[in-house]
Amino acid sequence: MDPFDAGWLSLLPPIIAITLALITKEVISSLFLGILSGTVIYCLGMGTGDLIIKPVEIAFTTMVNKVDFNIIIFCTLLGALVFTISRAGGTRAYGNWATKRIKSKRVAMLSTGGLGAFIFIDDYFNCLTVGTVMRPVTDRYKISRAKLAYIIDATAAPICIIAPISSWAAAVGSNLKATGAFESDFAAFVATIPYNFYALFSIIMVVMVCLGNFDFGPMRKAELRAQQGELGNVDAEQAELGTSAKGSLIDMLLPIGSLIFFAVVALLYSGGYWGSDPAYHTLAAAFGNSSASKALVWASFG
Structure with missing residues (x-):
């Protein structure tokens, strides 16, 4: 993934994840939706055009690559x-x-x-x-x-x-x-x-x-x-x-x-x-x- 300066939009994924976790009391899905929101912002900024499959693909690829x-x-x-x-x-x-x-x-x-x-x-x-x-x-x-x-x-x-x-x-x-x-x-x-x-x-x-x-x-x-x-x-x-x-x-x-x-x-x-x-x-x-x-x-x- 190439770097992308999202500016203030970079604050949205953690805010979404934390807010959903507090509301739903369910961490895993809240974290996933937070990550997914970040990939949507990334795709919008990079102008990929695909806002359905591409964000999900990037989200899963990122999570798999980060597993220790x-x-x-x-x-x-x-x-x-x-x-x-x-x-x-x-x-x-x-x-x-x-x-x-x-x-x-x-x-x-x-x-x-x-x-x-x-x-x-x-x-x-x-x-x-x-x-x-x-x-x-x-x-x-x-x-x-x-x-x-x-x-x-x-x-x-x-x-x-x-x-x-x-x-x-x-x-x-x-x-x-x-x-x-x-x-x-x-x-x-x-x-x-x-x-x-x-x-x-x-x-x-x-x-x-x-x-x-x-x-x-x-x-x-x-x-x-x-x-x-x-x-x-x-x-x-x-x-x-x-x-x-x-x-x-x-x-x-x-x-x-x-x-x-x-x-x-x-x-x-x-x-x-x-x-x-x-x-x-x-x-x-x-x-x-x-x-x-x-x-x-x-x-x-x-």
């Missing part, structure tokens, strides 16, 4: 890992251990955000892991699932986008390098961190919500329902998963710690840290040259 099976495999293996940790009783053991040390609702929320900040390798891994691990703890202090989800999600992506060692760092850095303004992907990424206002303000907002118990709108309603005990039966959910009662902390810490360790090693390996080219024999250069999607698949297998 490494990410699909990683998410599948990651889901299996989280499920296995839960079945082994590691999640329950951590919940029991944390409950003895976490003495208030405020500390429980801050601990959720803190764990999210610690797991900075990937936002998918962050959300799945922190949600599974902290849910028993937040349930004990009657923190709504909606608020737990907000704390996790508002920490996961922002912390990954400002962490130099993450799947996002490699992806974003590779795009920034195309401008030719920096010597490496890593240098380009690090230079953007102070200006990533969304990520920084999102993390600040999470801290404010945790410290000030600041709720409004639907979140406040969810919290009021949680205080009345509308949380779901955690014990029944664990029984349905066949959770072992013999689990210990090591059943959670060893797999998660191993995944983080393997992810760092795999990122360095894919970036050529141990390769023949001396240009990548530094941490910064290796991380900048790494393939995050491949590294995460290797790490999840490890």
